[in-house]
Amino acid sequence: MKKFLILALLILFQFCSFGQGRVVINEYLPWASSGCNTTTEFVELYNFGPGPVNIGCYILTEGDFSITIPSNTILQPGQYYLISGQDILPKGCGNLDSAVHVSLNWTTCNCTSGTIPTNNDGLFTDGGNGNEQVVLLDPNLNVVDALVRDPSATEASAFIQTSTLNGNCTSRSFDLDLINIPYETAVGQSTGRGNSFARIIDGDCKWIKESTQSANAPNYSLGDAASISYELTITNSMECNNSKGAISINVIATSYTDIFPMNYTLAYDADNNQLFSSSDQYTSGVDNTPSRIDINDLKAGNYRITLFTPQACNSKTFDFQILECSTVLPVHILSFKHLKTEDNKQSFSWAISEVESVRTILLEQSNHNSGFTTAFHQTIDDRSSGTQTFSAVIPASEARFFRLRITLKNGNVIYSGIISTHSSISVTASKLWPNPAKGSITIQPGTPLPSQLSYKIYNLQNSLVEQGDLHIGSNQYNFTLPVHHLSKGFYQVFIYSVDNFKPISLRFVKD
Structure with missing residues (x-):
C-alpha cells in the first residue's frame, strides 16, 4: 500500500539551513545494558556551533514514534541535549563515568506521538536485527540530521502525528518510508546490548559501535583519527590602515570528492563580550575548490568558524582573533598553576600584572587540547590595579587541559600557555x-x-x-x-x- 502512496505523497527532504549553529545526532543507545532499564535508551544531540540554535519544536523519530522538543529550547555551542526515557541515567547505563541528568524525558514529557513502551523493546527494536533509523527534523519537517545502522532500515509505522505540546508547536504528519532521506550510515555491524553508536569524534562523519557509552559528554573514541583534518593559519593577524585580517584553512583528506564544496558559518563577536549569542553576526559561506578555504577582509575582533561537508558532518570549529593595529600591551601572566584535585573539585591559581588593563578572565578547559570551553569567568573590578593573584575551584570533569583567556579593556585578548592536570607543568611569567x-x-x-x-x-x-x-x-x-x-x-x-x-x-x- 505504501508503494502506491509514494506517488500521492512525494516529499523531498533537504538538509535545512543551519543558521547560527550546526546540530547533529552525536550518539545513541538503542538497546539498554544488562541491569539497566529499557528507558535508559537515549539519543544525544550536540551543537557544534559557532552560535546557539533554537531547537524548540524539533522532532526526533525512529519511524514508529515521534518526540517533539519543547518550544524555545536554546542549545548553546558546545552543549549536549540528551533525550531518554527517564530523568536520570544511572552510572554505567548512559555514561560509564557518572550518572547523567536527561534534558528531555520522553516517558513524562507529554511530547510524543504515542505512548513509548517502558519495557521489552522500548523506543528502539532490540537485538541484532534492530536497524531502525534515527532522524532529527526541524519544525517544518526539514532534515537536520539522519542516520541508520545499515542501509536496509526497519520499515516504519504508518503516518505519525506529532505532538503540539499543548498548542506551543504545530502538529506535523509524516511517514518516513515515503520520504527520500539522505541517510548517514552509522555502522554496518549488528547491535549489541549496552553498545551505543557514536561518532568517532564529536561532529565527525565516521561512526562506530561503542561499548564505552558517553551520554552528555564528548565521545570516547580517542584511538581513532578523524575522517579529515583541518589546519587554520592567520595570514594577516591585524587590521591596519586599509589592510584587513585574513585566514586560510587547509583541509587534509585522502579524497576530496565528497568533501567539497565545503560549507562554513563564520561568527563575529559584534558586542565584544567573548560569547557567541543571537545578537552577534553570522555569515554562511561555501568554498568549491579543494583543498584550501581562504577568507579575507576581516575587521578587528573575535571570531569563531565552523566547517562541515555536504553531508553536514566532518565538523570542525576554530576560535581566532584579528587584532587592531596598536602597540603591544603591558599585561603579563606571571603564573598559572593547577593546585590540586580533591573531593571531585579542581583548584587553580594565577597571578597577573597591570590588572587595571584587564576586563575579564576566563579559565578555559578541554578534553583533547582543542575546542576549549569556559569553566570559570571573572570580571575585574574597575578599581583594581597593579599585580593580583586569583584562584578558582571548579567541579572535576573529563577535561585535562586548561588555559587562561584574558580580555583587555581595549578588546584585545591574550592567552596563557596550556597546562595539563595529568602533569606537574605550570606556567610562569x-x-x-x-x-x-x-x-x-x-x-x-x-x-x-x-x-x-x-x-x-x-x-x-x-x-x-x-x-x-x-x-x-x-x-x-x-x-x-x-x-x-x-x-x-x-x-x-x-x-x-x-x-x-x-x-x-x-x-x-x-x-
Missing part, C-alpha cells in the same frame, strides 16, 4: 623587553631553560623573517636576540623546545 625595541630583545620564558632552543620571528603578514637555534648555559633564565636588522613594525616571536607543552609566543614592536 613569559616576558620580553624592551618593547618597543631598537637593537635587541631579551626574552624570559619563565621556566628553567633546556640546553637547546629554537626560535622563529614572523611579521604581520605571517611571513617568516628569521629563525635560528640557541644554546643555553646552565642556570640561565633569559636570552637575547638581535633585531636591529628588522624593519620597523610589529612582529611575533615563537620559542620552541622539546620540553615545552606548546611554543611560547610573544609580540614586540621594532622601533
Whole structure:
C-alpha cells in the first residue's frame, strides 16, 4: 500500500539551513545494558556551533514514534541535549563515568506521538536485527540530521502525528518510508546490548559501535583519527590602515570528492563580550575548490568558524582573533598553576600584572587540547590595579587541559600557555623587553631553560623573517636576540623546545 502512496505523497527532504549553529545526532543507545532499564535508551544531540540554535519544536523519530522538543529550547555551542526515557541515567547505563541528568524525558514529557513502551523493546527494536533509523527534523519537517545502522532500515509505522505540546508547536504528519532521506550510515555491524553508536569524534562523519557509552559528554573514541583534518593559519593577524585580517584553512583528506564544496558559518563577536549569542553576526559561506578555504577582509575582533561537508558532518570549529593595529600591551601572566584535585573539585591559581588593563578572565578547559570551553569567568573590578593573584575551584570533569583567556579593556585578548592536570607543568611569567625595541630583545620564558632552543620571528603578514637555534648555559633564565636588522613594525616571536607543552609566543614592536 505504501508503494502506491509514494506517488500521492512525494516529499523531498533537504538538509535545512543551519543558521547560527550546526546540530547533529552525536550518539545513541538503542538497546539498554544488562541491569539497566529499557528507558535508559537515549539519543544525544550536540551543537557544534559557532552560535546557539533554537531547537524548540524539533522532532526526533525512529519511524514508529515521534518526540517533539519543547518550544524555545536554546542549545548553546558546545552543549549536549540528551533525550531518554527517564530523568536520570544511572552510572554505567548512559555514561560509564557518572550518572547523567536527561534534558528531555520522553516517558513524562507529554511530547510524543504515542505512548513509548517502558519495557521489552522500548523506543528502539532490540537485538541484532534492530536497524531502525534515527532522524532529527526541524519544525517544518526539514532534515537536520539522519542516520541508520545499515542501509536496509526497519520499515516504519504508518503516518505519525506529532505532538503540539499543548498548542506551543504545530502538529506535523509524516511517514518516513515515503520520504527520500539522505541517510548517514552509522555502522554496518549488528547491535549489541549496552553498545551505543557514536561518532568517532564529536561532529565527525565516521561512526562506530561503542561499548564505552558517553551520554552528555564528548565521545570516547580517542584511538581513532578523524575522517579529515583541518589546519587554520592567520595570514594577516591585524587590521591596519586599509589592510584587513585574513585566514586560510587547509583541509587534509585522502579524497576530496565528497568533501567539497565545503560549507562554513563564520561568527563575529559584534558586542565584544567573548560569547557567541543571537545578537552577534553570522555569515554562511561555501568554498568549491579543494583543498584550501581562504577568507579575507576581516575587521578587528573575535571570531569563531565552523566547517562541515555536504553531508553536514566532518565538523570542525576554530576560535581566532584579528587584532587592531596598536602597540603591544603591558599585561603579563606571571603564573598559572593547577593546585590540586580533591573531593571531585579542581583548584587553580594565577597571578597577573597591570590588572587595571584587564576586563575579564576566563579559565578555559578541554578534553583533547582543542575546542576549549569556559569553566570559570571573572570580571575585574574597575578599581583594581597593579599585580593580583586569583584562584578558582571548579567541579572535576573529563577535561585535562586548561588555559587562561584574558580580555583587555581595549578588546584585545591574550592567552596563557596550556597546562595539563595529568602533569606537574605550570606556567610562569613569559616576558620580553624592551618593547618597543631598537637593537635587541631579551626574552624570559619563565621556566628553567633546556640546553637547546629554537626560535622563529614572523611579521604581520605571517611571513617568516628569521629563525635560528640557541644554546643555553646552565642556570640561565633569559636570552637575547638581535633585531636591529628588522624593519620597523610589529612582529611575533615563537620559542620552541622539546620540553615545552606548546611554543611560547610573544609580540614586540621594532622601533
